[in-house]
Amino acid sequence: MLEELVEIIKEGNVLALTGAGISTNSGIPDFRGKNGLYERYGHEIFDYGFFKRYPEKFYDFVKKEFSKMYKAKCNISHRLLARLEDLGYLIGIITQNIDNLHFKAGSKNVVEIHGNASRFYCERCGRKYSFPEKYYCKCGGIIRPDIVFFGENVKNLDYAYSLLKEANTLLVMGSSLQVYPAASFPLLIKENQGNLVIINIDSTSYDEFADLVYHMDLNEFSKILFRYFEEE
Known part of the structure; x- marks a missing residue:
């Protein structure tokens, strides 16, 4: 079911962009x-x-x-991204979330463009x-x-852009892609001839530009994808 995505991930230089949808299964x-x-x-x-x-x-x-x-506790989607980073396939996570769950899952290179509510x-x-x-x-x-409150600039944007330039694939998980500047990231990855993969329960305005789109519950998606990388 996800074989094509697995091959893309194994090519490396994958960057994740996560939104609120990745944490709703954690009760947030x-x-x-x-x-x-x-x-x-x-x-x-x-x-x-x-x-x-x-x-x-x-x-x-x-x-x-x-x-x-x-x-809240991190869920399997957070743990999946931490696993992909440990295996060397994922170069980082740009998150719109302020819930600290990526760090709880063990991810290391997390770019929190909207800050962190724990600080x-x-x-x-x-x-x-x-x-x-x-x-x-x-x-x-x-x-x-x-x-980051409304009326303030997002954080760590220069570093986020540097990761986008380095990435071969942008993996969008649980973002409606309505809030800028994160909503511009899919077009930037396509301008760089990269792969765009969107996983979201609802459709987004960028689905038509994506190489792969999965309209699925993120926990269900992550359970399936995790199996491909469990034994590595």
Whole structure:
């Protein structure tokens, strides 16, 4: 069923791009889906201006929703990518997620373009926190999560572009490919004559450009693909 994809992966220089769909099977709600975070809280909850004006409301949200991320366990899709990296086929992961699950799975070269919700720091003095009891630092500055709010630039973009130039194949897993700059990555890989593989439960606007498309539950897909690399 996945023999053609297996051959592409074994050629090496595979780069993964992961979105919220890879972590929903770990119990983490996505942003845009039914009963997702935007539907329940509105887009403004991730707006930097809202955070600055109402830090107490944002931290009420953090205590309810981020706690799910901290308790979540990586699933077989995260472990699959860690396995491919260990075998030398995967050169890295660019993730739109802030849940830290790729690192929990054992992946090493993870580019978190939207940050990581497990890290906090003071905007004024830079002091780092694991999870603050209060949202004000001793210096009087506001403690914020190390994530990208609306209105802020994404992180590590230069490194992400360097990996895209190096890659022969872009493996898109669980991303709707609606948010830029990540939504531009499939076209960049095609401009470089690379392979584009999309695995997502729903169709995306880039399916027509892809070499291979699998509309499957990611856990089911990963269970099948994992078998090809289990014994190596």
